[in-house]
């Protein structure tokens with residue numbers, strides 16, 4: 183993390199700890215006024231700042247989340263999203279992303295190579311095709327036909343890390359930010375509309391062609407404009423098994439707060455896979471239509487960033503099952 187960013191986070195954290203709403207949010211039951219944007223992990227701070235530029239001018243949540251997640255996508259130092267993402271076991275950087283708006287329009291790309299901003303290709307799939315998801319070569323072809331530039335996404339650092347990994351070549355997800363991560367971002371705009379975006383390079387050193395939860399509507403992301411929105415991060419296979427983000431939103435529909443819904447979804451994973459759940463990370467982040475925020479993870483270490491009029495772009499630690 184860059185020093186300036188670290189300082190910014192510390193200052194913001196100090197401010198928020200003074201604010202009642204910040205304390206409430208840390209306990210998992212805060213409610214804030216719109217607009218609001220939340221996103222996964224520490225890199226959510228930079229992404230939220232970009233999204234806030236749109237939201238604070240009464241812009242659309244959809245435009246905010248696209249602009250927001252483009253920040254880590256374009257940052258070569260973030261090794262789990264977009265440019266600079268760690269490759270699969272064949273040394274290929276393959277990206278997954280999806281986007282969803284307040285009218286249940288959605289678009290996704292999976293196993294897309296050579297394009298820095300898969301989220302924007304996903305948005306084009308949503309707006310320009312009768313389909314929801316394009317994958318692999320077809321997704322690349324579509325991107326190139328729509329003016330996206332073909333680029334090499336494998337940075338020197340990521341190539342070096344992959345070559346080091348090849349020495350043992352053992353596929354082993356490590357709990358938090360070490361070799362996987364996703365930016366999932368959900369936002370509520372001034373018109374009280376919800377949208378979300380989710381983008382990742384997936385699990386480092388995965389089998390070529392592996393697709394995780396992140397580009398799958400209902401798994402990595404789900405938005406229902408009447409109820410709320412949810413997104414996930416962590417070992418995607420476990421999220422897919424429970425249709426995670428859809429589950430969180432449906433639990434909210436049944437009257438649970440975003441916090442309760444995230445906790446129930448994580449507990450579903452524990453129930454299904456008691457042994458495995460001790461060794462892997464999965465985190466959910468959710469907001470309700472009226473601005474409540476919730477987050478919960480299997481393991482300690484899942485952080486998320488919140489930006490609203492009351493909360494000045496602050497990182498929080500999610501509570502966890504273990």
Ligand code: ASP
Pocket residue numbers: 362363364382383384385393394395396414415416417418419
């Ligand atoms: N959910 C992502 C995947 O399974 C990775 C992560 O968020 O850590 O591809």
